Amino acid sequence: VMDKEVEPFCRALPKVELHAHLNGSISVATMERLIARKPHLNIKHSMTAIHKGQRRTLDECFQVFKVIHQLVDSEEDLLMAAKAVIREFSEDGVRYLELRSTPRVETNTGLTKRKYVETVIEAIRQCKQEDVDIDVRFLVAVDRRNGPEVAMETVKLAEDYMLSSEGIVVGMDLSGDPMVGHGKDLLPALQKARNCGLKLALHMSEVPCQKEESELLLTLPPDRIGHGTFLHPEVGGSWSLVHKVREGNIPLELCLTSNIMGKTVESYEKHHFPYWYKLGHPCVLCTDDKGVFSTSLSQEYQLAASTFGLDQEALWILSQQAISCSFAPEAIKQQLEKRWAEQRSQLLC
Ligand SMILES: CNc1ncnc2c1ncn2[C@@H]1O[C@H](COP(=O)(O)O)[C@@H](O)[C@H]1O
Numbered sequence: 001v002m003d004k005e006v007e008p009f010c011r012a013l014p015k016v017e018l019h020a021h022l023n024g025s026i027s028v029a030t031m032e033r034l035i036a037r038k039p040h041l042n043i044k045h046s047m048t049a050i051h052k053g054q055r056r057t058l059d060e061c062f063q064v065f066k067v068i069h070q071l072v073d074s075e076e077d078l079l080m081a082a083k084a085v086i087r088e089f090s091e092d093g094v095r096y097l098e099l100r101s102t103p104r105v106e107t108n109t110g111l112t113k114r115k116y117v118e119t120v121i122e123a124i125r126q127c128k129q130e131d132v133d134i135d136v137r138f139l140v141a142v143d144r145r146n147g148p149e150v151a152m153e154t155v156k157l158a159e160d161y162m163l164s165s166e167g168i169v170v171g172m173d174l175s176g177d178p179m180v181g182h183g184k185d186l187l188p189a190l191q192k193a194r195n196c197g198l199k200l201a202l203h204m205s206e207v208p209c210q211k212e213e214s215e216l217l218l219t220l221p222p223d224r225i226g227h228g229t230f231l232h233p234e235v236g237g238s239w240s241l242v243h244k245v246r247e248g249n250i251p252l253e254l255c256l257t258s259n260i261m262g263k264t265v266e267s268y269e270k271h272h273f274p275y276w277y278k279l280g281h282p283c284v285l286c287t288d289d290k291g292v293f294s295t296s297l298s299q300e301y302q303l304a305a306s307t308f309g310l311d312q313e314a315l316w317i318l319s320q321q322a323i324s325c326s327f328a329p330e331a332i333k334q335q336l337e338k339r340w341a342e343q344r345s346q347l348l349c
Pocket residue numbers: 021022023024061065100101102141143175176177178203206258262288289
């Protein structure tokens with residue numbers, strides 16, 4: 001009985017998505033349009049998404065992103081993809097979204113990093129004009145693969161747009177293949193970002209053996225942590241890491257399906273969500289790459305409910321607490337809180 005009711009409940013639940021990579025969030029329908037535009041690339045659907053039951057290594061996931069980047073290589077593609085992703089999140093009941101994306105240069109199409117950022121901002125503005133029911137902010141991403149100079153350049157770009165985008169650009173993300181590069185080289189850039197008022201959402205301990213890097217990144221400290229799969233001592237992390245994350249009350253962005261499909265976590269049951277949740281630590285359910293991993297935020301809420309035995313009240317609280325973990329201005333947070341409160345009585349009766 002519970003499962004039947006839980007699906008429509010999770011869809012109707014107003015939700016906050018804080019960890020979504022733009023190019024990983026492109027749906028099958030949009031991917032079809034992009035593939036049709038570029039037949040010469042000879043790209044098959046099987047190369048852009050991982051389906052239920054399938055699992056890849058993280059390494060293979062990063063190959064998938066390379067293929068997607070070939071499909072999204074112009075201003076036009078990017079605008080179309082970003083608008084579609086925003087609409088789809090809204091249709092899934094997401095009312096506040098922080099979209100993250102890595103500015104890229106594409107010499108073939110004349111795409112520059114500035115144009116890239118401006119196009120994502122334009123997509124967000126157009127959706128707002130078209131009354132899509134969702135508040136969207138933008139986190140400019142640093143791909144760790146590209147090293148300290150590019151990171152610094154990206155920080156300058158993010159700072160410029162934070163000042164000129166009327167609140168759309170709110171922060172930065174550190175992401176990319178966790179096996180490549182070291183956080184210590186990127187520390188000065190991240191410090192600079194923090195000092196100029198950009199919020200930091202950093203991927204940390206997504207794979208084992210990043211203990212030292214995580215210790216270092218925690219000195220910043222970040223405003224939110226992506227994944228944090230291997231922070232606790234039971235999986236090779238340390239008490240010191242757990243202690244610092246708890247002391248700083250640094251929210252974790254947790255992506256169940258992504259971690260299973262990327263094989264960093266063995267099964268839903270073994271996910272680290274309950275570890276932190278039981279400590280009362282702020283945990284935010286997120287999709288990571290809803291396109292690549294064929295999921296949705298409401299599906300992630302359902303999976304958390306069925307795997308960890310959360311009732312509807314608990315799901316509502318989980319989604320409501322995500323508001324305070326967001327980088328939205330205080331006034332917006334208050335508006336969202338109000339909206340959540342209004343919907344509460346309709347949802348939980
Ligand atoms: C699965 N776990 C993950 N871990 C780390 N980084 C990830 C990721 N999933 C996605 N990305 C990052 O997001 C980029 C794609 O979106 P954008 O081109 O930026 O919009 C990837 O190239 C990678 O840098």
